[in-house]
Amino acid sequence: MDNLSILIVDDEKITAFYLKDILTAANYEVHLAQNGEEALEQLGARKFSLIITDLVMPGIDGFALVRKVKQIQPDLPVFILTAHGSYDVARKAQTIGADDYLLKPVNPDQLHAALAKTFEKGTRGKTGPLAKLGESGYASQNIIGASEQMAEVFRVIDKARHSRGHVLIRGESGTGKELVARAIYSAELAVAGTGFVIVNCCAISEGLIESELFGHAKGAFSGAVADREGLFEVADNGTIFLDEIGDIPLRSQTKLLRILQEGEFRRVGENKVRHVNVRVIAATNRNLEEAIKQGGFREDLYYRLNVIPIQLPPLRSRIVDVPLLVRHFLAKHQKRSVTKVGVTDEALELLTHYAYPGNIRELENIIQRAISFAKGAHISKAEVEAYLKSGSSHQAPPLVVALDKQTYPTLKSHLRKIERDFVMAKLKTSGWSVSDAAKVMEITRTALHNKMKKLGINSKEMRQTGEGADGKGGAGLARTG
Ligand SMILES: Nc1ncnc2c1ncn2[C@@H]1O[C@H](COP(=O)(O)OP(=O)(O)OP(=O)(O)O)[C@@H](O)[C@H]1O
Ligand SMILES: [Mg+2]
Structure with a gap:
């Protein structure tokens, strides 16, 4: 399989090489040009999947280059690179047809996000470097997480x-x-x-x-x-x-x-x-x-x-993973036991309301202790409570409640809240288009419709109330930071 190839146009070597490092590491084939003229020459000689160009350059500048490229190869995506992020630059980039813009110094996360967006749009269904990325194969590495x-x-x-x-x-x-x-x-x-x-x-x-x-x-x-x-x-x-x-x-x-x-x-x-x-x-x-x-x-x-x-996100920001981790640690620390201890729903629910200053290590310690001191076949809520209160699981014991317990008292309601927030966020960034959001979430349209019904989300209503006003813009050039 051929790698996607990217042409970087910048007269500033530091930026060019930095970008090249990042992109090469991500398995892209990278070519460099020092100015607009050189870029056009290379463009005539080979096929590229994307151009990333600096804005200010001697001779043909970034804007002029975008215009030229869009005349010759309208489908070829072009990103603009600028040290001066402003609304004007963003708007101008958009009006002349640039596909995205990146602020210097380039943040690798944003670069990858922009690339993913661009290539996924163009290669959906085909196989590209982005198509094969997935979470398969990690069960064996024991890294747990579905968030x-x-x-x-x-x-x-x-x-x-x-x-x-x-x-x-x-x-x-x-x-x-x-x-x-x-x-x-x-x-x-x-x-x-x-x-x-x-x-x-x-x-x-x-x-x-x-x-x-x-x-x-x-x-x-x-x-x-x-x-x-x-x-x-x-x-x-x-x-x-x-x-x-x-x-x-x-x-x-x-x-x-x-x-x-x-x-x-x-x-x-x-x-x-x-x-x-x-x-x-x-x-x-x-x-x-x-x-x-x-x-x-x-x-x-x-x-x-x-x-x-x-x-790596703190555990309190991905509380949906807590039940999975609990199951994982219960199995991990009872491999050789004949009678295995489980956990009650109430205990599990309590575990999802804790803020884990010591993150996954702390959760693992709690489970480990609870297993060895469990009095019955299940770890009870009272037992969990004791560990959280005594702070024995972590040196600094501040018991911080991660989510408002009054409003979401049960595990089910808690998870539902998280799921609803997630679906709402995806819908919003898709401009309340159910099919677009479903694609992003990699589920079918029908599945999303059912989920929305279950969660009490009405996308038509949302669109009309103007909630989605900033949603559409988020998909293109509206990023500022
Ligand atoms: N996603 C996960 N799934 C399963 N177990 C995990 C996960 N993340 C961490 N752990 C377990 O939590 C414990 C702490 O993990 P690790 O030592 O990698 O953390 P760390 O970030 O290096 O911490 P520190 O900054 O204190 O060194 C280990 O026992 C590890 O196996
Ligand atoms: Mg460590």
């Missing part, structure tokens, strides 16, 4: 497993960062048979981290009794997982950047330049943007790592 947020996570994992692009996994403590890193690697292992090295950056003292990562020469410091290879050398041609990357000292960040950029490094106390080819999966629960502002994290390193970003 919309997790579906997106699975999509990106799938993308990451087919590429060697660096991955940056973000998320609160206990959201599954390590689990996801392992999932990406084990999929990769099956393909390439390469090594995987795990480094917990916060567990290594500042003085030792460089020697650990890059190795050292004999006598480089007291205690360096022999030459030693670093973990990057161990991981050569494979993958290194840098957990808690936010804790890496600035000085070592510079060395890390060089190894990512050039594949070059020196062992501590040695002059010889060595080379490796390593894919980095990094994870952190820190706010890196804030750390960059404070001068604690290098911005260029951040961009280097953030080629494939994975944001």
Whole structure:
């Protein structure tokens, strides 16, 4: 299967190469042109699936290029790239026929979202790189989740497993960062048979981290009794997982950047330049943007790592997954028991109303404890209550109610509320078109109609009351951030 090919037109090398990294990692074939003239030449020579062009360039500028392209190949999608996001630029881009526009510095998530939208429109039913993305295959990796947020996570994992692009996994403590890193690697292992090295950056003292990562020469410091290879050398041609990357000292960040950029490094106390080819999966629960502002994290390193970003949602934002996870952990921790403990509906309902500051790890701890101390065949509401109240499942015990318990007292009503919000959101962004929303949700029109009836949603009414006024615009060029 041929990859979709994208032409990037920009005279600014930094942006062009950054985009190229991101797109290559996502298995697109990428070509570069430095200006409008060069772009038109390349356009005459080969077929592209998409053009991404800068706005301000010497000679033929971005707007002029869009006009020309739309004259020659009206079906070829073109995105405009601009540092000046404003309503005027957006409107002008739209009136001359650009398909979307992206703000600099480009956020990879938005880029992928825009690409998905564009290519899914054009290739629905055909097979393209986007057609085969799905959540199949993850049961074996033990990553559980049926929420919309997790579906997106699975999509990106799938993308990451087919590429060697660096991955940056973000998320609160206990959201599954390590689990996801392992999932990406084990999929990769099956393909390439390469090594995987795990480094917990916060567990290594500042003085030792460089020697650990890059190795050292004999006598480089007291205690360096022999030459030693670093973990990057161990991981050569494979993958290194840098957990808690936010804790890496600035000085070592510079060395890390060089190894990512050039594949070059020196062992501590040695002059010889060595080379490796390593894919980095990094994870952190820190706010890196804030750390960059404070001068604690290098911005260029951040961009280097953030080629494939994975944001893990906190559990409280995807409470629909709680019942699935509970079932999963009940099975996981009772594999060898003859009599298996279950959970009552009331206990499950209570579990869906908790905010989980410790996320999935906390839920797992609760279930684990409840199993070992369960008095009957089922974990009862009172038992769950005791764990939530005592805070024994997490060091910081604030019991925060995730959703208003008065209004949605039962599990059923709670889930119904979540489902209704979801369907409403999809309808709204589809401009209240039932067929469009059904397509997005990958269910049939009839199924959606039935669901709407069940949930008490009337799309005609919604459209008339003007609720959808901003819905239509959201589908095209209205994005600002
Ligand atoms: N989606 C999931 N499905 C099943 N189990 C999960 C999921 N996410 C996390 N877990 C489990 O929760 C626990 C915590 O996950 P993990 O160690 O990957 O979190 P983390 O994000 O690395 O946390 P920290 O920031 O504290 O290091 C693990 O036992 C893991 O197996
Ligand atoms: Mg971790």
